[in-house]
Amino acid sequence: MRIVFIQTGGTIDKDYPRTRKGYAFEIREPAVERILQKVHPNLDYKIIPLLKKDSQDITKQDREKIRETCEGVNSDKIVITHGTDTMLETARKLDGIKSKVIILTGAMRPEKFVDSDAPFNVGTAIGAINILTKGVYVAMNGRIYPWNKVKRNQKTGQFVEG
Amino acid sequence: MRIVFIQTGGTIDKDYPRTRKGYAFEIREPAVERILQKVHPNLDYKIIPLLKKDSQDITKQDREKIRETCEGVNSDKIVITHGTDTMLETARKLDGIKSKVIILTGAMRPEKFVDSDAPFNVGTAIGAINILTKGVYVAMNGRIYPWNKVKRNQKTGQFVEG
Amino acid sequence: MRIVFIQTGGTIDKDYPRTRKGYAFEIREPAVERILQKVHPNLDYKIIPLLKKDSQDITKQDREKIRETCEGVNSDKIVITHGTDTMLETARKLDGIKSKVIILTGAMRPEKFVDSDAPFNVGTAIGAINILTKGVYVAMNGRIYPWNKVKRNQKTGQFVEG
Amino acid sequence: MRIVFIQTGGTIDKDYPRTRKGYAFEIREPAVERILQKVHPNLDYKIIPLLKKDSQDITKQDREKIRETCEGVNSDKIVITHGTDTMLETARKLDGIKSKVIILTGAMRPEKFVDSDAPFNVGTAIGAINILTKGVYVAMNGRIYPWNKVKRNQKTGQFVEG
Numbered sequence: 001m002r003i004v005f006i007q008t009g010g011t012i013d014k015d016y017p018r019t020r021k022g023y024a025f026e027i028r029e030p031a032v033e034r035i036l037q038k039v040h041p042n043l044d045y046k047i048i049p050l051l052k053k054d055s056q057d058i059t060k061q062d063r064e065k066i067r068e069t070c071e072g073v074n075s076d077k078i079v080i081t082h083g084t085d086t087m088l089e090t091a092r093k094l095d096g097i098k099s100k101v102i103i104l105t106g107a108m109r110p111e112k113f114v115d116s117d118a119p120f121n122v123g124t125a126i127g128a129i130n131i132l133t134k135g136v137y138v139a140m141n142g143r144i145y146p147w148n149k150v151k152r153n154q155k156t157g158q159f160v161e162g
Numbered sequence: 163m164r165i166v167f168i169q170t171g172g173t174i175d176k177d178y179p180r181t182r183k184g185y186a187f188e189i190r191e192p193a194v195e196r197i198l199q200k201v202h203p204n205l206d207y208k209i210i211p212l213l214k215k216d217s218q219d220i221t222k223q224d225r226e227k228i229r230e231t232c233e234g235v236n237s238d239k240i241v242i243t244h245g246t247d248t249m250l251e252t253a254r255k256l257d258g259i260k261s262k263v264i265i266l267t268g269a270m271r272p273e274k275f276v277d278s279d280a281p282f283n284v285g286t287a288i289g290a291i292n293i294l295t296k297g298v299y300v301a302m303n304g305r306i307y308p309w310n311k312v313k314r315n316q317k318t319g320q321f322v323e324g
Numbered sequence: 325m326r327i328v329f330i331q332t333g334g335t336i337d338k339d340y341p342r343t344r345k346g347y348a349f350e351i352r353e354p355a356v357e358r359i360l361q362k363v364h365p366n367l368d369y370k371i372i373p374l375l376k377k378d379s380q381d382i383t384k385q386d387r388e389k390i391r392e393t394c395e396g397v398n399s400d401k402i403v404i405t406h407g408t409d410t411m412l413e414t415a416r417k418l419d420g421i422k423s424k425v426i427i428l429t430g431a432m433r434p435e436k437f438v439d440s441d442a443p444f445n446v447g448t449a450i451g452a453i454n455i456l457t458k459g460v461y462v463a464m465n466g467r468i469y470p471w472n473k474v475k476r477n478q479k480t481g482q483f484v485e486g
Numbered sequence: 487m488r489i490v491f492i493q494t495g496g497t498i499d500k501d502y503p504r505t506r507k508g509y510a511f512e513i514r515e516p517a518v519e520r521i522l523q524k525v526h527p528n529l530d531y532k533i534i535p536l537l538k539k540d541s542q543d544i545t546k547q548d549r550e551k552i553r554e555t556c557e558g559v560n561s562d563k564i565v566i567t568h569g570t571d572t573m574l575e576t577a578r579k580l581d582g583i584k585s586k587v588i589i590l591t592g593a594m595r596p597e598k599f600v601d602s603d604a605p606f607n608v609g610t611a612i613g614a615i616n617i618l619t620k621g622v623y624v625a626m627n628g629r630i631y632p633w634n635k636v637k638r639n640q641k642t643g644q645f646v647e648g
Contacts (some may be wrong), residue, residue: 001305011340025349026281039279040270042302073436108202109340113436114323114600117201123285123304124292130306131293142203143163160204173502178595186510271502274599276438325629363603364594365628366646412581432526441525447609448616455617466527467487468616484528 002044003129004030004075008066009053010083012107012118020089026053031111032081035119041126043102048073055083055090055106059146070097078102078132079125084157091147094136101132104147105139107158164206165291166237167194167216170252171215172226172245174269189214193273194243197281203288210235215218215250217245217268225255232259233304238295239265241287246319249300253309263294266309267301326368327453329356329401330415332390333377334407336431336442337413342431355435356405365450372397379414379430387417394421400457402426403449406479411462415471418460425456428471431464432481460461489528489615490561491518494552494576495539496569498593498604513538517597521605521647527612534559541569541576541592549579556583562619570643572626577633580622587618590633591625595641596608614625 007030009011014025030047051062052067066116072076076099082090084106091104111118125139136147140159151162169192171174176187192209212231213224232240238261244252246268253266265286273280287301298309302321313324331337331354338349354371374393375386394402400423406414408430414427429449435442449463460471464483475486493499493516500511514532536555537548556564562585568576570592577590591611597604611625622633626645629636637648 014340016335016437017340029282033269035282036304038271038277039282039304040318040320042320043304051257066250090181106198109200112438113340114438115200115436119281120197120201120285120288123282124289126304127284127286127289127291127301128288130286131290142205142288142292144202144289145298158202176502178497178599273501274601276598276600322519359606360628362601363606364644365627366644367628381528382523383530435527439524444521444525444609444612447606448613450606450628451613451615451625451630452617453611453613454610454628455614463613465527465614466522466529466612468613480526482526482528 001077001125001130002075003077003079003126004073005030005045005047006066006069006078006080007032007047007049008051008055008058008080008105009080010055010081011109012056012081012111013052014110015112028079031118032079032122034111035122039064053083055086058083058086058090063090066090067094067097070094070100070102076100077129079122080104081122082106084108084140087140088147088150089151091136091138094149097136099134101129101134101137102145103132103137103139163239163292164237165239165241166235167209167241168228168231168242169194169209169211170213170217170220170244171240172217172268172270173274174243176272177274187272189306192240192243193269193280194284196273197284200281211311215245217248218253220245220248225252229259231258232252232256232262233263234275238262239291241284241291242266243284244268246270246302249302250309250314253298253300257309260269263291263296263299265291265294265301265306267298267312276313299310307319325401325454326397326399327401327450328397329354329369329371330372330390330393330402330404331356331373332375332379332382332404332406332465334379334405334430335433336405336435336437336483337376338434339436349434354389354405355442356403356446358435359446362443374396377407379410381408382410387414389415391418391421394426400424402455403446404428404455406430408432408464411464412471412474415462416458419471421460423458423459425453425461427453427461427463427468437469440446487563489563489565489612490531490559491516491531491616492552492555492564492566493518493533493535493565494537494541496541496567496592497595498567498597499538500596501598516567517593517604518565518608520597521608524605527644535585539569541572544569544572549576552576553579553583555579556586556588556624563588563615565608566590566613567608568592570626572595573626573640574633574638575634577622577624581633583622585620587615587620587623589615589618589623589625589630604643
């Protein structure tokens with residue numbers, strides 16, 4: 001089984017800045033890399049570090065670039081790690097790509113934090129991608145949602161049916 | 163979506179003993195409980211603490227008890243956390259249960275360890291169980307294997323196609 | 325032995341924001357509280373949450389407040405958790421307080437991060453405060469420096485003799 | 487400042503076995519190595535992996551070996567990581583070594599566990615050793631005890647004045 005992972009940024013990848021004066025987070029290496037190193041996956045995989053952005057900063061051009069990357073990669077199984085704030089917009093943009101299954105996931109707390117949801121979320125995406133063969137999905141809060149059947153609860157931040 | 167989790171023990175749950183003289187591990191609360199607390203799952207779930215055994219110590223009677231529990235619970239989606247050493251024997255024992263999907267998972271390193279594969283593995287089981295509707299599966303090393311299409315690599319401990 | 329801990333903020337306490345759109349860190353409960361809970365200390369202690377500031381934002385008035393608090397508390401052993409950027413300025417401000425030992429410490433990575441130096445640093449401060457009886461010190465990078473015999477290496481951020 | 491660390495084993499170093507069938511812990515690399523890597527210490531140090539034993543298994547000959555090593559090393563500051571069960575026996579054995587300060591420490595939960603006291607305890611030993619110049623001490627539960635002024639609370643396992 002071969003999966004291509006695409007890093008776009010988001011909370012999942014946020015780390016403490018290397019510089020001495022640190023007000024804001026930095027995004028560096030993809031968290032999915034560290035997660036996979038601990039689980040000895042029986043998979044072929046490749047990680048494409050496409051963007052390192054908070055998803056509030058992802059532009060229309062960025063989303064086109066994400067779509068082009070998905071269309072171009074030599075794999076029919078793609079997991080995209082993405083910020084949760086605009087994950088659903090990117091998901092919508094990817095609808096219609098043929099013959100591939102694409103699952104977007106991310107985290108509410110950075111993978112570098114001791115109580116992160118990142119390993120679990122990436123796990124749900126990979127578990128589902130073992131079974132699914134096409135379409136665009138969002139893997140958050142323990143659920144696998146078709147991209148057009150999910151919304152975000154404004155108060156809690158949870159991804160729910162909608 | 164409703165999932166019933168059944169704890170049988172295994173590495174995933176192993177913790178350092180409370181007693182002062184500690185040669186061997188102890189199994190106490192189910193790791194799956196701690197994992198789910200960090201991810202705010204959009205699920206109904208219940209955790210049944212059935213056994214707290216290293217899977218080398220699981221007997222024929224224990225496996226019958228696991229099977230009876232699966233048949234009896236009021237849910238068609240079941241995740242069993244189990245030791246990796248005899249996970250495949252228990253999986254075989256569960257074949258034939260109708261109208262339910264049962265996924266066994268566990269970990270090579272306890273959930274209490276900083277570099278554990280436990281959250282990821284439980285994640286893969288839950289991701290797959292969102293999609294699957296019946297049958298018995300093993301979720302390890304990033305893969306979802308039908309119970310009769312998996313074996314264990316004796317040298318590395320990895321679960322592979324077989 | 326009785327120690328009073330004073331929280332002023334800094335990297336050690338930084339956490340991921342609760343709000344959904346998270347560019348910058350938030351400081352909430354003192355990290356020293358979580359650290360002490362894991363070690364069953366044979367100490368009486370009290371934690372005063374005085375400030376929750378990045379130390380670049382600590383003002384002259386804040387430093388006076390810190391000094392007044394140190395002078396006022398009912399203990400001759402005080403550990404202050406503080407941001408590393410202006411720790412030495414605050415230390416200088418505390419010189420001259422009689423009959424108490426005051427040790428400032430902090431961290432380069434938040435206590436909430438998996439690879440944090442926070443528990444170790446707080447440990448060094450507490451280890452030293454068992455022995456010392458008066459004066460103002462800085463506990464960082466495994467060393468206990470008198471406040472006026474330490475400087476910061478601009479490039480690496482390390483606290484060194486100076 | 488130069489510190490020599492001596493590894494004797496104990497809970498602090500316990501790790502999950504590499505072998506597939508894991509009833510009991512294994513001791514491999516010294517935990518103190520991993521702890522120091524996170525804190526960028528401004529110290530010269532050397533780690534001597536002398537023993538890898540649960541301290542219930544430390545023999546009279548082992549304690550003589552520990553003493554000879556302490557006498558022989560080219561440093562007047564020594565930190566020994568040791569199991570908590572017989573730490574006080576080893577401490578007694580080291581009394582009388584001249585012109586050196588020796589501090590024994592360990593942990594109630596392995597450094598590999600997410601909620602370990604190990605980094606904090608090693609921190610307290612190093613903080614104290616910055617100040618002390620001779621004698622044998624035990625650093626546990628946030629306290630620095632002269633070797634002959636400490637005992638263990640049988641029920642709780644805490645090291646207290648005695």
